[in-house]
Amino acid sequence: MAAGFFKAEMSMLSSTLARSYSIPFRKTLMSFDFQIAMRRNPFIRIRCSRVAAFSSSPSHSPNFPIPVFCSSSGLEDVFVGYLFGKKKATEVAHIVWEKVIKKGDMVIDATCGNGNDTLAMLKMVMDDSGGYVYAMDIQKDAIESTSSLLDQTLGSKEKDCVKLFNICHSKMEEIVPQNSRVRMVAFNLGYLPGGNKSIITVSDTTLLALKASERILMRGGLISLVVYIGHPGGREELEVVEAFGSSLPVSDWVCCKFQMLNRPLAPVLVFMFKRELK
Numbered sequence: 322m323a324a325g326f327f328k329a330e331m332s333m334l335s336s337t338l339a340r341s342y343s344i345p346f347r348k349t350l351m352s353f354d355f356q357i358a359m360r361r362n363p364f365i366r367i368r369c370s371r372v373a374a375f376s377s378s379p380s381h382s383p384n385f386p387i388p389v390f391c392s393s394s395g396l397e398d399v400f401v402g403y404l405f406g407k408k409k410a411t412e413v414a415h416i417v418w419e420k421v422i423k424k425g426d427m428v429i430d431a432t433c434g435n436g437n438d439t440l441a442m443l444k445m446v447m448d449d450s451g452g453y454v455y456a457m458d459i460q461k462d463a464i465e466s467t468s469s470l471l472d473q474t475l476g477s478k479e480k481d482c483v484k485l486f487n488i489c490h491s492k493m494e495e496i497v498p499q500n501s502r503v504r505m506v507a508f509n510l511g512y513l514p515g516g517n518k519s520i521i522t523v524s525d526t527t528l529l530a531l532k533a534s535e536r537i538l539m540r541g542g543l544i545s546l547v548v549y550i551g552h553p554g555g556r557e558e559l560e561v562v563e564a565f566g567s568s569l570p571v572s573d574w575v576c577c578k579f580q581m582l583n584r585p586l587a588p589v590l591v592f593m594f595k596r597e598l599k
């Protein structure tokens with residue numbers, strides 16, 4: 322099964338996708354690579370490159386390999402939009418977060434930058450009983466930018482639900498209260514858009530931050546990464562992220578990545594989900 326191409330399943334996927342987007346079955350537009358990292362068994366890989374070439378006959382099966390993507394219209398729309406180049410990696414990340422985060426949760430934005438992700442997370446966690454976002458960035462400018470976005474968008478009570486820290490994400494355990502139940506740690510790696518491009522995330526501290534995330538994440542929680550590979554060091558950072566995800570035991574973690582095949586510099590999405598206890 323490892324590294325096998327699921328041709329039958331992919332033909333179903335292609336026909337489903339093509340119908341949703343009114344694209345002829347034989348003209349699917351994008352190359353796409355979906356991998357689930359397994360500990361011993363290298364990779365189960367579903368590779369979808371001109372998937373419609375496999376088959377043009379629409380069919381459905383109850384054994385469709387990725388049922389979650391077909392069960393909810395929001396997730397399906399964004400995911401399928403991503404496949405056809407209409408949605409960004411960050412939009413996919415946000416909709417996946419929505420599936421994991423519950424009201425009242427505590428989550429961590431490990432790279433708050435201009436605050437867009439922080440704000441998205443806050444909307445997902447906040448209700449009358451609380452909900453907190455611990456957001457951090459190594460740049461003071463980024464903390465100020467996030468703070469200013471929150472000021473423009475939120476009331477003071479809502480803003481109290483965001484804790485901002487000007488620290489390196491490798492030190493996240495120093496700021497999150499002990500025994501917190503952290504539902505998600507999200508990374509949007511690289512440099513601050515519109516800011517100093519020489520201040521970027523680097524492999525060493527990203528790895529330390531991933532290890533810290535692994536320690537503090539609750540079961541049923543998610544480590545989410547958007548990894549940019551177009552700048553120097555970006556590809557090496559992706560390799561570190563992939564090696565970390567591949568090393569997590571399959572009994573406790575589900576780790577996967579989404580990567581465009583024919584856009585080699587497009588951001589790569591990585592999700593590491595910590596399984597609930599059975």
Ligand SMILES: C[S@@+](CC[C@H](N)C(=O)[O-])C[C@H]1O[C@@H](n2cnc3c(N)ncnc32)[C@H](O)[C@@H]1O
Nearest residue numbers: 432433434435436437438458459489490513522
């Ligand atoms: C792509 S931006 C984040 C974008 C942000 N999430 C948003 O919604 O606007 C990456 C951010 O990571 C920050 N960063 C770089 N190294 C870091 C580190 N070691 N710890 C925390 N943040 C870091 C950069 O300063 C930059 O603001």
